[in-house]
Every structure is written in structure tokens, then in C-alpha cells.
Amino acid sequence: MVALLTCLLSSAWAGKRPPAHFVATFVQTRTLPGFEEPLTSHGLLRVSKAEGFYWEILKPYHYVFAMNDGKAYEELPDGTRRVLKADETPWLRMVQRIFVNALSGNRGRIERWFEVKVEPLEHGRHVTLLPRAEAMAQVIERIEVTENIAGQPRYLEIEQASGARMVIRFTPADNDAEPP
Numbered sequence: 180m181v182a183l184l185t186c187l188l189s190s191a192w193a194g195k196r197p198p199a200h201f202v203a204t205f206v207q208t209r210t211l212p213g214f215e216e217p218l219t220s221h222g223l224l225r226v227s228k229a230e231g232f233y234w235e236i237l238k239p240y241h242y243v244f245a246m247n248d249g250k251a252y253e254e255l256p257d258g259t260r261r262v263l264k265a266d267e268t269p270w271l272r273m274v275q276r277i278f279v280n281a282l283s284g285n286r287g288r289i290e291r292w293f294e295v296k297v298e299p300l301e302h303g304r305h306v307t308l309l310p311r312a313e314a315m316a317q318v319i320e321r322i323e324v325t326e327n328i329a330g331q332p333r334y335l336e337i338e339q340a341s342g343a344r345m346v347i348r349f350t351p352a353d354n355d356a357e358p359p
Contacts, residue, residue, distance in 0.1 A: 200227040201331055202352040207236075212342040224349065293322075303327045316340070327351070 202225050209218045220240075225233040231247025243254040251263040289295065292315060293308040308322040317340055325334040335347040 200225070200230075202226075203332075203349040204352065205347050205349050207345065207347045209346075210344045300325070303333070 203223075205222055205224055207220045207222070211218070220236045221238050222234065222236040222242075224235075227233075231245065234244045236242040240256040241254070242256055243252070245252045252260070253263065254260045290311075292312055293310055296307040296309075298305040298307075303326040306324045306326070308324070310316040310319050310321075320338040320340050322338075323334075323336040324332055327333050331351055332349050333351075334349070335345075337345045339345075
């Protein structure tokens with residue numbers, strides 16, 4: 180789950196608030212130890228201060244994860260739907276804290292969980308997140324985010340301690356329009 184929200188984190192750097200919403204299509208490629216071929220999925224990401232976080236995989240299967248107001252909704256590929264509550268799900272509580280702090284532009288709280296390195300680029304910036312918390316470091320080795328502008332990621336890479344790797348490339352939609 181951290182992988183889905185990390186794209187929001189870089190919006191807090193340099194004291195700038197993230198945009199009110201961000202809409203993009205994505206291509207996610209995962210490489211896993213023991214698998215020769217990477218797993219590739221395509222989908223839609225919507226982030227809105229008012230509506231929260233929405234992640235939908237459209238192919239090769241259908242999956243939805245949405246989070247807002249301390250709850251998460253999940254629709255699995257088999258059609259099963261469930262509501263998760265942060266107070267009943269420890270990993271969701273952690274993700275929600277990171278998500279809320281990213282949307283609020285609170286870099287100090289993000290730095291509680293990650294060492295943050297920012298490299299300005301000609302168009303945008305590159306952010307590296309290294310976990311500080313031992314529990315998080317057991318899962319995530321590093322997170323790399325490249326943005327076009329604050330709050331609009333174009334590339335996300337997560338290296339996991341297990342050797343797994345996830346790369347997500349975003350194609351922003353019209354961010355001047357209200358999210359669907």
C-alpha cells in the first residue's frame with residue numbers, strides 16, 4: 180500500500196502545498212524474485228483533498244482501492260468488496276498518516292518516517308525517500324519519485340527489501356478539470 184501513496188509524498192517538499200487534485204493514468208511494472216517476467220498493469224489514479232485517494236487497475240484485471248476519512252474501500256478482482264478501518268488495520272493507519280501529511284504539505288511529519296533527499300531538475304525534481312523506522316526498512320529499501328511539478332509525479336520506483344521492485348509511470352490527465 181505504501182507504493183500507492185508514495186507518489187503523493189514529494190508534493191510536500193520545498194514548502195509548497197500540493198494541488199487540490201491530481202488525475203493520471205498509469206502503467207505499473209513489478210519484478211518479483213523467482214519470476215522471470217515482470218507483471219504489468221494499467222490503471223487510473225485520482226488524488227483529491229476533498230475526495231481522498233483512488234487507485235484503479237483496469238487491466239489485466241480489475242481492482243479498486245480508495246481511501247478517505249480514515250477508511251479504505253477495496254474491490255478485489257473476484258468482485259469481493261470490503262471496507263477497512265484504520266484503527267483496525269495497523270498498515271492502513273500508517274499509510275493514512277503518511278497520506279494525510281503529504282496532502283497537508285507537512286514535510287516534518289514525512290521526515291519522521293523517511294530521510295528525504297531532493298534534487299532539483301530542469302523541469303521538476305527528483306525525491307529519494309529512505310525509511311527511518313526499522314519496521315518500514317524491513318519492507319522498503321528506497322523510494323524514488325520524479326515530478327514534473329510539485330504534486331504531479333511522472334515516475335515512481337520502489338525497491339523492496341525482498342528484492343522486489345515496482346516502477347510506475349504516470350501520464351497526467353487534465354488537472355484543471357474536477358476529478359471524475
